[in-house]
Amino acid sequence: MALLQVKPSLSTAITTTRSVFETGKYEVKPISVDSGDLSIASPPPPKSLLVFTPLKEGTYPVLLFLHGFALYNSFYSKLLTHIASHGYISIAPQLYNPLLPTASGCDEINYAAEVTNWFSKGLQSLLPENITADLTKLALTGHSRGGKAAFALALGTYAKTSLSFSVLIGIDPVAGKSKDNQVEPKILTYKEESLNLGIPVMVVGTGLGDKKKNVLFCACAPKEVNHEEFFKECKPTKGHMVATNYGHMDMLNDDPSGIIGWFSEISCKNGSGSRELMRKCVGGIVVATLKAYLGSDTTDLKAIVDDPTIAPITLDSVVLDEA
Template sequence: MNIASAALVFLAHCLLLHRCMGSEAGGVFDHGRHGVSLVRVEAPSRCGGGTPSSPPGADTPPPKPLLVAAPREAGEYPVLVFLHGYLVVNSFYSQLLQHVASHGFIVVAPQLYTISGADATEEINAAAAVIGWLAGGGLSSALPPGVRADATKVSVSGHSRGGKVAFALALGHAKLAIPLAALVAVDPVDGMGMGRQTPPPILTGRSGALRVSAPAMVIGTGLGELPRGPLLPPCAPRGVSHAAFCDEMDPASAPACHLVARDYGHTDMMDDDTPGARGMLTRAICRSGGARAPMRRFVGGATVAFLKRWVGGDGAALDGIRARPEQAPVALSVVEFLGDEAMAQIA
């Protein structure tokens, strides 16, 4: 083989590798190959409040009402627990949950409360109770025939205050029945500002202070820190939003990733239709980038890529996002990898 032929073969190999990496990264932003079942699982009605203490088991109802998205095809799948934002309902994320589930995950979204005050302690305890229920095999009756939950691989994700609760779980604010496999925080918020945090405060104001127990991804929004109007506060105030969470993560404790969607707002990963008064508020209070579908595809795809890497052991999609962030369905202002990943950042 002469030099010219060798060069052509090498170039073809590089193009094929580049195409494969690109398609792998881009594929997570589309609906996956699995059909998805979406079901509600009711919790027993209680007059007293608090978190039930019944030992978990296959016949035990969940401690909180659940919305469960699962692949329809028989098999065993890892689990993601998704925690909703402040004063909204889990069904507002049904399209996002189905996107993740279509790539081979069981997504469990508890309704942590109907009305809540500033203190998130009960939410943290309730989320821990749901994870304990999952670890005890409680989910089996809610899944399609032949579908099994791998209770040894449970990750946690949360949006807004749910992201704060997810961090609290990874920081040991509640005792968990099993270790977390991964953490994904979607535009997390820790109150109205540094010094005005909701209890228990998560952020400390010190860089590298948060030693989380699992690989962590923080997804931020470029518009979340901006107010919708002159009389409204921002939905994700600067100093207690995604950038602060990322800055305070200690990459020596676990690998970390930070992605920011430049032109989208705090609630733009929710469903296209969020009915009722609460649904109207998700559009009226927070600044928005417009159509929600691109942001929802991005959050779902980034979550899938991260879970595939740290739960499934397949880093191709996450490497593809890092190598070619322009494939994402939204413009990214930050692409940052810490820990055992190389760091890359774009402005």
């Protein structure tokens, strides 16, 4: 697979690419639906969902987002709104109760597959009547353990989906506590290019994810089970970008609520910069990747790779390895 060659002028590329880091042109409507709620969707989804959809009449690609371990999907509302404002229907299921995070890694993957299989049956019924979901352009992304679950779902070995994914984006994915203590199912092999996903992959990492917040907690994204290993093990086409001065939870909302929000604040090392800038950066990378692999427009993605300083925060280890 080769990227479409696009050669805009330098000034055009910079202007266009910086726009992916800002709010897009589409007004966005959030929709919340509980599992089993027939009043909003028919058939109802197998898991409660947060959906962020453009309001302008049209047909839009779909992004499935899997939340991190013991986190609420609502903690990502600002990030998902940013993505949706660029013309994507962003959907985040609540895979389990964060207050009772007893779901295994295998359960998590199966739940995500159930939601994916529901899309073709019930997604259209909960969208505004002038909005159509294009399920032939379906992206998969996830954060932390949800990132690992996204990789496992894309592999298709552990759960089957009736729909095919076109691109995978891992946001600081984590496979477990250590190389010898991976969350089941274990997908990392520690062999380069051993994960044959068959679709383009973008891995977004954090520079502080492998650092401890304090002596009470281990690092939230330890080396050997974090973004670096996921990138190494993917086959091209693959990309890698690292938010150097930010931590594992810094793409969440500024003020995640309740005891779960409080715990997310104290458990992982955070950067000293603005979370808004981090969300803009992660959102922009996601949008640029979606445009490249769902829309065959590589202008923004290639411009970021060619000049990472156009991002609103410092990016390091910026690589795009084309097949």
